[in-house]
Amino acid sequence: EPEVTQTPSHQVTQMGQEVILRCVPISNHLYFYWYRQILGQKVEFLVSFYNNEISEKSEIFDDQFSVERPDGSNFTLKIRSTKLEDSAMYFCASKGSGTGELFFGEGSRLTVL
Amino acid sequence: AQRVTQPEKLLSVFKGAPVELKCNYSYSGSPELFWYVQYSRQRLQLLLRHISRESIKGFTADLNKGETSFHLKKPFAQEEDSAMYYCALSGMNRDDKIIFGKGTRLHILP
Numbered sequence: 354e355p356e357v358t359q360t361p362s363h364q365v366t367q368m369g370q371e372v373i374l375r376c377v378p379i380s381n382h383l384y385f386y387w388y389r390q391i392l393g394q395k396v397e398f399l400v401s402f403y404n405n406e407i408s409e410k411s412e413i414f415d416d417q418f419s420v421e422r423p424d425g426s427n428f429t430l431k432i433r434s435t436k437l438e439d440s441a442m443y444f445c446a447s448k449g450s451g452t453g454e455l456f457f458g459e460g461s462r463l464t465v466l
Numbered sequence: 467a468q469r470v471t472q473p474e475k476l477l478s479v480f481k482g483a484p485v486e487l488k489c490n491y492s493y494s495g496s497p498e499l500f501w502y503v504q505y506s507r508q509r510l511q512l513l514l515r516h517i518s519r520e521s522i523k524g525f526t527a528d529l530n531k532g533e534t535s536f537h538l539k540k541p542f543a544q545e546e547d548s549a550m551y552y553c554a555l556s557g558m559n560r561d562d563k564i565i566f567g568k569g570t571r572l573h574i575l576p
Binding site: 356357384386388394395396397398401403408409444448450453454455457458459460 | 498500508509510511512515517552556560561563564565566567568569
């Protein structure tokens with residue numbers, strides 16, 4: 354069964370460093386999302402991406418964040434200068450054109466020291 | 467404002483007892499409602515959605531528009547039901563985001 358894959362599974366970084374989280378969505382999907390979950394809190398929407406552009410972003414998704422689909426398969430989330438409060442589990446998700454079901458990756462745990 | 471409320475952070479139920487996980491929502495328009503589940507060390511996955519009216523793993527959920535609720539129910543809990551359960555909603559457009567409640571941890575006692 355096809356699934357969304359994310360790398361790395363865990364990344365530890367120093368405050369102020371740039372981080373890139375990678376996702377390979379399911380191959381025929383058209384809609385891509387990043388969510389995050391701070392420990393003990395709910396899963397929060399960050400950004401949605403369709404037709405090679407951002408379709409919606411939350412207030413969390415400020416100028417420090419960017420997304421890219423560089424080669425038609427990967428979907429990346431970049432945090433330019435990480436802050437302590439960026440420590441969270443980041444989930445990538447994708448959706449096909451038909452159903453509304455979101456398929457999630459296993460997540461990338463980011464720890465900012 | 468769009469909001470999903472799950473009032474219980476933790477629900478402990480004995481094996482064989484009925485389960486009800488509460489979910490209320492706020493949305494201007496007609497949302498699509500979902501329940502997602504996350505078993506230990508696994509990814510978030512869709513359990514069921516209101517438009518399909520299915521029963522998955524013995525779970526059902528009925529959308530009550532008057533009470534703006536979408537409670538998840540199962541008549542007889544099983545130990546393998548222990549997991550984190552998230553109620554979620556989305557608009558009806560294909561690219562609409564899904565927003566999640568805070569989740570309820572269901573713990574089935576032997």
